[in-house]
Amino acid sequence: MRIRRIQSTLTRAFALIVVLTIVLLGSVSLSFLKRTLVDAAKASTMQFASQLSRIVDNYISYMDDISLVVSDDAGVRAYMEAPRAASGQDRAKIVRFLSSIRKVRRDIDGVFLLPLGNGKPGVDIGAIIASSPGASLNSAYDFSQYPELLGDLPVSSAHVENMIDGRYPWVISLVRELHGDSGTLLGYIQVDLNYAVIDDLCRNAQMGLTSPGVPAPRDSGYVFILGASGDIVYHPRQQLVYGGLKTERIAEILALRRGSITEKADGRDLLYTARPSDKTGWTIVVVSYLSELLSDSRRAFYTFVLLALLCFAISSIVSSIVSLRISRPIESLRRSMQEVERGNFDIDITVESSNEVYQLARDCDIAVKKVRDLIEQNRKDSEQKRILELRALQAQINPHFLYNTLDSIVWMVELGENEEAIDVTSNLARFFRLGISRGSEVITIRTEIEYLETYLSIQKTRYKSKLDYEVSFQPELYDYRILKLLVQPVVENAIYHGIKNKKSPGIVRILGEREGRTMLIRVTDDGVGMGEERLAAVRALLATGDRTAFDGQAENALSGVGVNNVQERIRLYFGSEYGLSFESRQGAGTTVTIRIPLIAKGELGEETDP
Amino acid sequence: MRDRSLIPMLGLALAAALVASFVYRGEAKPERQREKIVAIFKTGSASNAFWSSVRDGVESGAQDYGLDLSIRSPRDEIYVDEQIEIMKGAIAERPAAIVLAACDYHRLVESVREAKAAHIKVVCVDSFIETEDADAKIGTDNFEAGQTCGKALLRCLGKGSKVAVMSYVQDSSTAIGRESGLRNALGGRATVIGTSYSSSETDKAYAQAKDILAKESSLRGIAALNLPTLLGAAEALEESGRSGSVVLVGVDDSAEVMRYIEHGIVRDAIVQKPFNMGYLSMATVRELLSGKKPERYTNTGSVDINKANMFEPENQKLLFPVDGN
Numbered sequence: 001m002r003i004r005r006i007q008s009t010l011t012r013a014f015a016l017i018v019v020l021t022i023v024l025l026g027s028v029s030l031s032f033l034k035r036t037l038v039d040a041a042k043a044s045t046m047q048f049a050s051q052l053s054r055i056v057d058n059y060i061s062y063m064d065d066i067s068l069v070v071s072d073d074a075g076v077r078a079y080m081e082a083p084r085a086a087s088g089q090d091r092a093k094i095v096r097f098l099s100s101i102r103k104v105r106r107d108i109d110g111v112f113l114l115p116l117g118n119g120k121p122g123v124d125i126g127a128i129i130a131s132s133p134g135a136s137l138n139s140a141y142d143f144s145q146y147p148e149l150l151g152d153l154p155v156s157s158a159h160v161e162n163m164i165d166g167r168y169p170w171v172i173s174l175v176r177e178l179h180g181d182s183g184t185l186l187g188y189i190q191v192d193l194n195y196a197v198i199d200d201l202c203r204n205a206q207m208g209l210t211s212p213g214v215p216a217p218r219d220s221g222y223v224f225i226l227g228a229s230g231d232i233v234y235h236p237r238q239q240l241v242y243g244g245l246k247t248e249r250i251a252e253i254l255a256l257r258r259g260s261i262t263e264k265a266d267g268r269d270l271l272y273t274a275r276p277s278d279k280t281g282w283t284i285v286v287v288s289y290l291s292e293l294l295s296d297s298r299r300a301f302y303t304f305v306l307l308a309l310l311c312f313a314i315s316s317i318v319s320s321i322v323s324l325r326i327s328r329p330i331e332s333l334r335r336s337m338q339e340v341e342r343g344n345f346d347i348d349i350t351v352e353s354s355n356e357v358y359q360l361a362r363d364c365d366i367a368v369k370k371v372r373d374l375i376e377q378n379r380k381d382s383e384q385k386r387i388l389e390l391r392a393l394q395a396q397i398n399p400h401f402l403y404n405t406l407d408s409i410v411w412m413v414e415l416g417e418n419e420e421a422i423d424v425t426s427n428l429a430r431f432f433r434l435g436i437s438r439g440s441e442v443i444t445i446r447t448e449i450e451y452l453e454t455y456l457s458i459q460k461t462r463y464k465s466k467l468d469y470e471v472s473f474q475p476e477l478y479d480y481r482i483l484k485l486l487v488q489p490v491v492e493n494a495i496y497h498g499i500k501n502k503k504s505p506g507i508v509r510i511l512g513e514r515e516g517r518t519m520l521i522r523v524t525d526d527g528v529g530m531g532e533e534r535l536a537a538v539r540a541l542l543a544t545g546d547r548t549a550f551d552g553q554a555e556n557a558l559s560g561v562g563v564n565n566v567q568e569r570i571r572l573y574f575g576s577e578y579g580l581s582f583e584s585r586q587g588a589g590t591t592v593t594i595r596i597p598l599i600a601k602g603e604l605g606e607e608t609d610p
Numbered sequence: 611m612r613d614r615s616l617i618p619m620l621g622l623a624l625a626a627a628l629v630a631s632f633v634y635r636g637e638a639k640p641e642r643q644r645e646k647i648v649a650i651f652k653t654g655s656a657s658n659a660f661w662s663s664v665r666d667g668v669e670s671g672a673q674d675y676g677l678d679l680s681i682r683s684p685r686d687e688i689y690v691d692e693q694i695e696i697m698k699g700a701i702a703e704r705p706a707a708i709v710l711a712a713c714d715y716h717r718l719v720e721s722v723r724e725a726k727a728a729h730i731k732v733v734c735v736d737s738f739i740e741t742e743d744a745d746a747k748i749g750t751d752n753f754e755a756g757q758t759c760g761k762a763l764l765r766c767l768g769k770g771s772k773v774a775v776m777s778y779v780q781d782s783s784t785a786i787g788r789e790s791g792l793r794n795a796l797g798g799r800a801t802v803i804g805t806s807y808s809s810s811e812t813d814k815a816y817a818q819a820k821d822i823l824a825k826e827s828s829l830r831g832i833a834a835l836n837l838p839t840l841l842g843a844a845e846a847l848e849e850s851g852r853s854g855s856v857v858l859v860g861v862d863d864s865a866e867v868m869r870y871i872e873h874g875i876v877r878d879a880i881v882q883k884p885f886n887m888g889y890l891s892m893a894t895v896r897e898l899l900s901g902k903k904p905e906r907y908t909n910t911g912s913v914d915i916n917k918a919n920m921f922e923p924e925n926q927k928l929l930f931p932v933d934g935n
Contacts, residue, residue, distance in 0.1 A: 160921065160926045162868075170932050239931070243927075
């Protein structure tokens with residue numbers, strides 16, 4: 001498993017939280033900003049459209065005023081009432097008047113008087129008067145449809161004017177009915193506006209739409225004008241629209257009349273804002289690119305992204321520092337523990353911190369120190385065991401026992417008791433073989449019994465009838481294990497201090513039995529026994545194990561170091577609940593109980609099969 | 611330790627900043643490298659309304675599609691060699707694309723192949739070449755235009771009437787298409803007395819028409835297949851005063867043609883859409899350069915214009931160019 005550092009986990013978590021917060025807040029506020037901006041853009045575009053429509057209306061009003069001036073002219077009225085009666089001079093005068101108007105206003109393409117004559121427009125062709133002196137009227141002009149051509153409105157849509165022969169200008173016509181004093185319709189006064197005027201007007205307006213410094217025409221908005229019937233009066237890309245290469249959403253805009261719609265075109269969002277003009281029946285349509293209108297929101301977006309990155313960087317640093325403060329003590333604790341892993345227990349685990357980590361470090365420190373003490377204890381114990389084993393060996397090879405036995409053998413040989421001598425010698429040999437050889441510390445009860453019997457039979461050779469003995473273990477115990485040289489020193493003690501000083505013959509009994517998970521080996525003699533005082537001294541010695549604290553009394557009571565050594569070994573191997581206990585009465589004998597745990601094969605490890 | 615975990619975080623922040631700045635730059639698009647396009651027309655004459663309309667369309671399209679356009683033309687459409695030279699010069703400049711109105715149906719094939727071999731896209735506009743070497747072609751279906759012309763004649767003529775065909779350049783694809791369309795429509799119902807070629811010169815056409823009118827007293831119809839020819843024929847017919855008995859139809863329009871229609875000299879004019887032709891050629895170039903596959907042939911269409919329909923709003927828009935576009 002990959003180990004993740006706390007620091008990086010924390011840093012990552014911090015970063016995630018920061019990023020999530022930023023993204024969430026950002027998207028909400030940006031969409032809000034966007035909506036606000038769109039609303040503002042709609043409002044300002046509508047205002048712009050209204051302004052433009054007012055300009056157009058004003059312009060048309062002005063043109064209307066001019067046609068009013070014409071209609072109020074006395075000469076014109078006279079001519080319109082009786083066109084046929086007019087002399088050539090009268091006509092020339094009217095032409096001069098009309099052409100002067102045209103000269104003053106270059107945006108006027110032409111002024112025409114169309115008297116009704118016999119009541120139908122256009123029938124009296126020759127009577128039409130145009131503002132251009134010298135220009136011949138188009139003899140093929142079809143007046144039958146006049147004024148239907150212009151529709152119901154006083155202002156026509158953009159159209160080609162063909163009243164003058166061979167000229168086909170695009171114009172917008174303003175037509176005023178001229179009524180006589182009696183109210184009868186005399187005819188029409190038509191003022192043709194140069195189409196270029198509307199073009200200029202809208203182009204100038206378009207400049208207003210373009211942000212300064214962004215001259216690209218594709219990115220700024222544009223203005224177009226729809227006629228009452230949905231035809232295009234003006235469009236900046238007129239040729240494209242007329243050629244069918246560009247279409248506008250005319251039906252939707254007409255249905256809308258006034259307001260805004262957004263449309264998608266060429267993958268861009270367009271805002272159409274329509275505003276009908278009051279006087280002309282036209283609809284001014286302002287088209288703006290939402291992307292342009294929303295450039296503020298885009299700027300906000302980038303500012304936001306930069307801020308977000310800044311926050312992110314700051315949070316990264318802060319979270320790194322915070323997590324470092326958390327993880328540094330842990331890291332230092334970890335390093336200490338790594339030292340421990342390598343086996344170095346001689347360290348002080350101290351962590352500069354004041355939280356749980358500090359407590360943890362302190363606990364670790366205590367644990368490590370305990371482990372260190374235990375190791376030390378273990379080491380001491382092992383050393384002790386070795387010393388005790390050596391002592392046990394020394395005790396076993398009690399020189400007096402050997403000298404005495406050898407003396408016995410000598411006597412036997414001298415007395416010609418060869419059989420007995422052979423017995424003792426071979427027993428002695430077996431005794432030492434069993435005791436010294438087999439480097440193993442642990443032996444079976446079976447072997448122990450053999451050993452004890454060998455020992456006792458040697459002693460029996462010496463003490464003859466003065467010593468009797470009995471070794472009896474429950475057979476189920478035979479395969480359990482026992483530490484070597486546990487029982488023999490106790491038996492030796494019983495013989496030397498119990499039986500030897502007794503006048504009458506004595507008996508040593510060695511009984512082994514099981515008590516739950518414990519094995520009890522009782523060594524009983526019916527020897528001299530011990531007085532109260534001595535028994536207390538012996539018990540005290542066994543309890544403390546401190547030989548030096550006592551005088552030789554207790555020491556003497558236990559044959560040399562032997563019995564005390566047994567007690568120490570048992571305690572060392574099995575704990576203080578095991579060991580020796582003495583029962584004795586002066587003159588009645590002594591019982592020593594060896595209490596050890598029931599040990600099956602292999603439980604003490606270092607064992608080789610006998 | 612501190613550095614090791616800070617580095618990826620800062621790295622991430624830096625990467626995000628980079629991405630953001632990249633997006634930002636993408637938004638504030640620098641002026642795109644405009645591809646160089648050479649348009650080679652048949653004539654540079656400013657008086658030719660048809661070609662100035664094509665020019666308007668091409669310029670408008672080049673602006674809309676972000677192309678760096680240069681327009682070249684021979685003196686007139688009969689100067690095929692001159693156009694071949696212009697092609698050579700253009701190929702040497704290695705533009706991204708060449709838009710060509712071929713003066714000759716056969717002789718420009720080699721030039722187009724050379725351009726293609728130099729990995730230059732070629733779009734034929736109005737007049738095509740014999741082979742399919744060009745990447746795309748845009749123009750009027752001239753056979754169809756010729757047929758419309760013939761039908762217009764038949765509407766006004768009795769069966770078996772004598773008709774003169776006045777064409778312009780013999781080996782021009784448009785002339786070939788129009789004449790075969792015309793003959794196809796006339797079928798057996800009119801007698802074609804011959805074809806003349808005006809070299810797209812109004813004066814020559816005028817002389818030719820005058821000559822025919824003088825020779826053929828029983829002539830009932832004239833089909834003039836392009837603008838200069840039509841103007842020449844109309845002038846001759848107006849002068850002759852026989853517009854009542856001789857039906858003149860033609861291809862292409864101008865203000866003059868409109869005047870002739872209004873006054874009954876020209877009965878029908880089959881009007882092409884030169885602006886659209888020019889504009890769409892740029893759209894097609896843009897598609898080609900963007901690696902898209904545009905239509906191999908775009909028919910821009912033609913409309914039959916006569917006195918009755920010329921002032922209909924739709925036709926007004928087509929016939930009379932609006933200034934300031």
